[in-house]
Amino acid sequence: GQQLNQSPQSMFIQEGEDVSMNCTSSSIFNTWLWYKQEPGEGPVLLIALYKAGELTSNGRLTAQFGITRKDSFLNISASIPSDVGIYFCAGPKTLNFGNEKLTFGTGTRLTIIP
């Protein structure tokens, strides 16, 4: 089946540092979504990307839709303790008209050291 691989699998950084993570796929996506999940909660949508090469920001978060449409990147600037969580990329795949599935990446677990 289709797989989205995220790198790195986990990160341990100091507060204030910038964070970079990526997501790669063996197939093309027309949309990339980035979610954050905190313990015991469902994922929350952070950023949605709809066009190859698109660069979109949401506060300290910036995400880019790779030109090849097979990858996406998420950056967090000046990390703070509340950034802790698991970050997932996701891509919808249309099976047929009106029927889509969302495939999730393997996740990047972010831990911030005070």
Added chain:
Amino acid sequence: GAVVSQHPSWVICKSGTSVKIECRSLDFQATTMFWYRQFPKQSLMLMATSNEGSKATYEQGVEKDKFLINHASLTLSTLTVTSAHPEDSSFYICSARGLGDEKLFFGSGTQLSVL
């Protein structure tokens, strides 16, 4: 963003009993709802897709008689884990999407523990 409410947040049950989990879209009509399962430190795995008024489509390896899904209205979908066993213990998450929207909004999840 849109709000998806999931209940209960956690449930503990005895082996052999059935458990129902509800997923409601509070401020939009969800034409499609999805049910995911997540094991500790792993990604979300799609279990099934349900469209309002029709039978759910299950992913390969997911037993439809074990995980009953009902999507009777545009704002409510339910997942019933029938005759639950300890191996069914997991974090179950629903999500919902409105017509023509590619974004998914998630419920807060249900932690199921089967003793």
